[in-house]
Amino acid sequence: MNNRQPPIESLFEAPEIGEQERMLEAILFATIEPISKKRLEERMPHGCDVSEALVNVKKRFEGRGVHLMHVGDAYAFRTAPDLGFLMQKESVETRKLSRAAIETLSIIAYHQPVSRAEIEEIRGVSVSSGTIDILLELEWIKLGRRRMTPGRPVTFIVTQVFLDHFGMESSKDLPGIKELRDSGLLDNRPPPGAILGVVPNENGEEVDNNQDQDDMFD
Amino acid sequence: MNNRQPPIESLFEAPEIGEQERMLEAILFATIEPISKKRLEERMPHGCDVSEALVNVKKRFEGRGVHLMHVGDAYAFRTAPDLGFLMQKESVETRKLSRAAIETLSIIAYHQPVSRAEIEEIRGVSVSSGTIDILLELEWIKLGRRRMTPGRPVTFIVTQVFLDHFGMESSKDLPGIKELRDSGLLDNRPPPGAILGVVPNENGEEVDNNQDQDDMFD
Amino acid sequence: MESVNTSEINIEERIAAESLVIDIDGFEGPLDVLLTLARTQKVDMRKISILQLARQYLAFVEAAKRIRLELAADYLVMAAWLAFIKSRLLLPQDASADGPSGEELAAHLAFQLERLEAMRRSAAQLMARDQLGRDFFVRGIPENLTLKKSYVYKATVLDLMQAYARLRTKENFKPLHIEERDKIFSMEQALECMKSLIGHAIEWSTLEQFMPDGWLSDPKRRRSVKASTFAAMLELVKLGKLDLRQSDTFSPIEIRQKEQ
Numbered sequence: 001m002n003n004r005q006p007p008i009e010s011l012f013e014a015p016e017i018g019e020q021e022r023m024l025e026a027i028l029f030a031t032i033e034p035i036s037k038k039r040l041e042e043r044m045p046h047g048c049d050v051s052e053a054l055v056n057v058k059k060r061f062e063g064r065g066v067h068l069m070h071v072g073d074a075y076a077f078r079t080a081p082d083l084g085f086l087m088q089k090e091s092v093e094t095r096k097l098s099r100a101a102i103e104t105l106s107i108i109a110y111h112q113p114v115s116r117a118e119i120e121e122i123r124g125v126s127v128s129s130g131t132i133d134i135l136l137e138l139e140w141i142k143l144g145r146r147r148m149t150p151g152r153p154v155t156f157i158v159t160q161v162f163l164d165h166f167g168m169e170s171s172k173d174l175p176g177i178k179e180l181r182d183s184g185l186l187d188n189r190p191p192p193g194a195i196l197g198v199v200p201n202e203n204g205e206e207v208d209n210n211q212d213q214d215d216m217f218d
Numbered sequence: 219m220n221n222r223q224p225p226i227e228s229l230f231e232a233p234e235i236g237e238q239e240r241m242l243e244a245i246l247f248a249t250i251e252p253i254s255k256k257r258l259e260e261r262m263p264h265g266c267d268v269s270e271a272l273v274n275v276k277k278r279f280e281g282r283g284v285h286l287m288h289v290g291d292a293y294a295f296r297t298a299p300d301l302g303f304l305m306q307k308e309s310v311e312t313r314k315l316s317r318a319a320i321e322t323l324s325i326i327a328y329h330q331p332v333s334r335a336e337i338e339e340i341r342g343v344s345v346s347s348g349t350i351d352i353l354l355e356l357e358w359i360k361l362g363r364r365r366m367t368p369g370r371p372v373t374f375i376v377t378q379v380f381l382d383h384f385g386m387e388s389s390k391d392l393p394g395i396k397e398l399r400d401s402g403l404l405d406n407r408p409p410p411g412a413i414l415g416v417v418p419n420e421n422g423e424e425v426d427n428n429q430d431q432d433d434m435f436d
Numbered sequence: 437m438e439s440v441n442t443s444e445i446n447i448e449e450r451i452a453a454e455s456l457v458i459d460i461d462g463f464e465g466p467l468d469v470l471l472t473l474a475r476t477q478k479v480d481m482r483k484i485s486i487l488q489l490a491r492q493y494l495a496f497v498e499a500a501k502r503i504r505l506e507l508a509a510d511y512l513v514m515a516a517w518l519a520f521i522k523s524r525l526l527l528p529q530d531a532s533a534d535g536p537s538g539e540e541l542a543a544h545l546a547f548q549l550e551r552l553e554a555m556r557r558s559a560a561q562l563m564a565r566d567q568l569g570r571d572f573f574v575r576g577i578p579e580n581l582t583l584k585k586s587y588v589y590k591a592t593v594l595d596l597m598q599a600y601a602r603l604r605t606k607e608n609f610k611p612l613h614i615e616e617r618d619k620i621f622s623m624e625q626a627l628e629c630m631k632s633l634i635g636h637a638i639e640w641s642t643l644e645q646f647m648p649d650g651w652l653s654d655p656k657r658r659r660s661v662k663a664s665t666f667a668a669m670l671e672l673v674k675l676g677k678l679d680l681r682q683s684d685t686f687s688p689i690e691i692r693q694k695e696q
Contacts, residue, residue: 023304025283026297029247030308030573043304065243079579083244086261087579097591099599105591106600122603138589166593175597248579285572297573299566308576310569318464324559340551342467343510383568393561403554409544410536 014047021053021060028057034074100131105140109162109171113144113155132156140165232265239271239278246275252292252382288387290378299385313356319349323358327380327392328404331362331373336406350374358383466514469496471549481550486542487525490518521545619654621661626668634677640690643669 014020023044028035041050054075058068061077069078079087097105104127107119119127135141135156144157158171168174232238241262246253259268272293276286279295287296297305315323322345325337337345353359353374362375376389386392398404463469473492474484497515500507524538566572630646646669647661669691672678680691 022281022283022298023301026301026573027283027304029284029295030297030305030576032308032576034577043307063240065240065245066247076577077247079244079248080240083241086241086245087248093587094590095587097589097595102591102595102599103603106596107603109596110600134589165591166596168593174593247575250574250578295575296568299572302566302571302573305573308569308573312567312569315563320559320563321555324562325555327562328555328558340548340555341464342470342548342552343465384562384565385568385572386565392558393565394558398554398558401554403547403551407544407547410540 014045014049017049017053017056020044020048020050021056023048024050024053024057028068028075028077031076034071034076036074040075097134098131100128101134104131105135105158105162108135108141108156109158109174112157112171113147114157115147115153115155117153119156232267233263235267235271235274238262238266238268239274241266242268242271242275246286246293246295249294252287252289252294252378254290254292256291258293287382287385289382290388292378294382296385313352315352316349318346319352322349323353323376323380326353326359326374327376327389328395328398329406330375330389331365333365333371333373335371337374339409466493466511467548467552469493469511470514470545471552474549481553482546484546484549486545487522489545490522490525493518494522619656619660621648621657621664623664623667623671626661626664627671630665630668630672634672634693637678637691637693640681640692642688642690644688646691 015023024040027040027043037050037054040054041048044050044053054068061068065080065083066077067080069076100123103123104119107122108114111118111122116127116132132141138161139159140162141156142159144155146152146154163169163171233241242258245258245261255268255272258272259266262268272286276288279286283298283301284295285298287294318341321341322337325340326332329336329340334345334350350359356379357377358380359374360377362373364370364372381388381391389395395404463472470489470493473496474481474489476492477484477488479485494515497507497511500511521538521541525542527538568574629648633646643665647665666689669678669680669689673680673691677694678691679694680689682689
């Protein structure tokens, strides 16, 4: 514990420069935002030479883990930029792909090369850019050749990363429709609500899959 | 600006001690809560001698406006207490504790681990749940181990937040604790005969302290 | 040995006792009162005369009774207890008597008082220490750890196949065709339609009369137009432009322009 007395008398006589530096250090440490020289002068005892003390404090922290930085017209302690890597913590989170993404991916895998319009036709709903972006970012799909039809739409194909992730040598390894049916996957119909109901897409927009809702009024 | 490169290679070779000190300064300056030595070691590059670096950093900041404080098994930078008068802006209005809460807190600090019945015996009155709740809420006390006596009462102990708040490294720093211990005032001296154990609770019902009331926590 | 006579307490003690009584709410139980009384003896807590203290306390209780102050049970329990200690201290020690001697009981009470006083003193010293947020301060601009979050997306071949299977199964159903929208009569349309008609509805008319021609033959269109006209009607009632009535459950709903 430090037993120096607060310099009450300093209202009339400024504390020595070393003490002024200690004061600046404490204020700069505890202040919740960068603080201007004017505000520092207001908070320091009367008669202090804040400019000189600031220069000294800045010098004292040169080359240390924390620097006195000039932020606009204000001052603040900041971690030395070269130590920023200590301030990061990596975290990896496992996420499940959204239904839209996995459906889009499966369409690309089974139908490649396939255009966005074709994906939309198969899914029966529009495909958001977000969905495509996630798949592109994952490097599971990439752009294929442009289709030689009006508008020259881009097509999508799956990548080597995709094949590696799913443990396939080529997209021909994907089970065919017949196999799907034989394995019972095609007969395993999802509950009607899941297909026929109002399904929000990944943007939270509701996509009306169902044209027969008005039955409720009969 | 400091252009030293982050020591990427340090996975295999620890940075020199001066660099380790800079790193500690950066980490400790950046955080509010005290950080345990173990956590510091996790965040520092492999092979660092955190203990030595901590001693050096502590020394470097001695007598400055900001100190490295040792709190329990953790470390934190705090402004020097003698400069508190400069900090009206940062002052946090703390809840004014009741006399009962203050006394209960100090009994827990000096007698820990201590059961509720023991606190009541020392104060000669029952301890309301509200008092305990306030101290728990402030995170100044927490539950300790159950006493291995009949009824297995819970005990209370003070926390690292408590030590941090009062600027103590451990409860050995409690004012006058050595004298109190030497004079036997911290001994658990059971009353001669059973009748002394009878202390009325706040409803005026007599509660036998020897049958620990703390069962209410069960 | 001093005799025990509560009427003999001196004026000073009485005043002290009465001020205690008046202040009773300021005390935290009988031990607190005892400690306050003990301080009036102006001796080291270890040299306190328990006998004298017991007398002081009993006088305090007597005084409280005299001014008919309701004392909490614990004050009376303490009084009984002190009377017991006093009798043990005053009577010659009976070697055959059970339980602790008067001296042992007195010593423990003295210990309790000394301990309570020590704790009070310590509490004061503790609170006088430099405190965080009052005398010393934490970092004002913490640089929190930035979490570099990265996501690993998980999907299996089975997920892929099931998704595809779901889509192919869906193909059995008719996709949504835009031309089917012509079977929908929107609420906006219904509102338009009704607003243009209510000016003429001076007499009660059924709701059906407000439904546009050509919408009632096709069942789907009839459903839609019924629903939207009904909703539009409610809206106009809410706006205070229509009155409505229905004579019985399921009987025709009738509306007319609200009278001005």
